[in-house]
Amino acid sequence: MLTTHFLIMATYLCFFYFGNIWNAAKFAFFTLLDSAEMLGLGFALWGVLFEIAVVIPFLASLYSIFLLPRIWRSSYRASQKTLLTLIMIVVVPMLIIITDQLARFALESDALREFVNLHKIV
Numbered sequence: 001m002l003t004t005h006f007l008i009m010a011t012y013l014c015f016f017y018f019g020n021i022w023n024a025a026k027f028a029f030f031t032l033l034d035s036a037e038m039l040g041l042g043f044a045l046w047g048v049l050f051e052i053a054v055v056i057p058f059l060a061s062l063y064s065i066f067l068l069p070r071i072w073r074s075s076y077r078a079s080q081k082t083l084l085t086l087i088m089i090v091v092v093p094m095l096i097i098i099t100d101q102l103a104r105f106a107l108e109s110d111a112l113r114e115f116v117n118l119h120k121i122v
Contacts, residue, residue: 006068006089013096014061020103023121024054030119042111050112053103057096064092 031039031047039047071084107116116122
């Protein structure tokens with residue numbers, strides 16, 4: 001029962017964060033169109049942080065959908081399976097929350113704010 005709820009939550013988050021993948025693709029596309037010399041090193045560093053932080057929640061949700069059934073089909077004891085499930089229930093949402101906040105923080109930086117507003121990325 002616990003695994004079913006977790007899989008439903010992970011599937012929902014996967015669909016929820018799919019929009020972020022679209023934003024990351026638009027960000028990368030408009031970055032390639034603009035001159036790298038004009039954007040600067042600060043933009044590049046904040047942009048890489050944003051791209052990574054946007055993709056991690058989606059990938060964590062997607063990976064947890066496939067990882068949890070593999071844990072329960074494995075040869076581990078029931079107590080080990082339960083412990084791994086509880087660890088996933090704690091770690092995956094924490095990872096998603098932290099990286100989502102990190103992506104929002106990167107977008108609010110001075111280096112990215114004007115670029116994002118100009119191209120209407122978010």
